[in-house]
Amino acid sequence: MSNYQERHDMRPLGRDEVRGSIMNLDPPTGRVRLPAWFDEIRWERIDYLGWRDTRAQQRVYLVAEVDGEARGVVLRQNPSQPALASRAVMCDLCRFTRRFNEVALFTAPRASADKRRRLSAVGLLLCVDLGCVRAVHRTPVTGPHDPPPEQVVASRRQGLRRRTADFLRSVPDRVGTPRRSR
Ligand SMILES: [Zn+2]
Secondary structure (H helix, E strand, C coil), X not given: CCCCCCCCCCCCCCXXXXXXXXXXXXXXXXXXXXXXXXXXXXXXHCCCEEEECCXXXXXXXXXXXXXXXXXXXXXXXXXXXXXXXXXXXXXXXXXXXXXXXXXXXXXXXXXXXXXXXHHHCEEEEEEXXXXXXXXXXXXXXXXXXXXXXXXXXXXXXXXXXXXXXXXXXXXCCCCCCCCCCC
């Protein structure tokens, strides 16, 4: 129907696959609580799977298919910074600009026995409601010289997918493997 569906849809991931994809769990054997709506996920509509831990509200999980494999991180939402109040902030993943309290800094703590290495956590500015995957579907306001709306949506989704993959690749693999210091 549309010419703009060349991008690959996210492959439906299994529960165990999602649980096993979190690279920075601390401890590495920690339990990942999946969202209650896991069975209702419409995989063809989303470019990442993101959800908030119901028992630890500052904690969110972000999982995507990267290079054919499920890759995910657990992120901690930093307390809001008053200095940013009243400013609009752009989400690093969907690139939508939102109110200052709708985007927050999230960091991916490195699960490491070595406390010093925790300092080098990677972070990003992200929609607090993890709504990037919905925002990219919004019908764009286009003028006569703009590309058709489906193309705008497809290119937003491609960008979201690419930036999510880049971020997930930037988080080191399984650094939490228990290691005894001598
Ligand atoms: Zn976003």
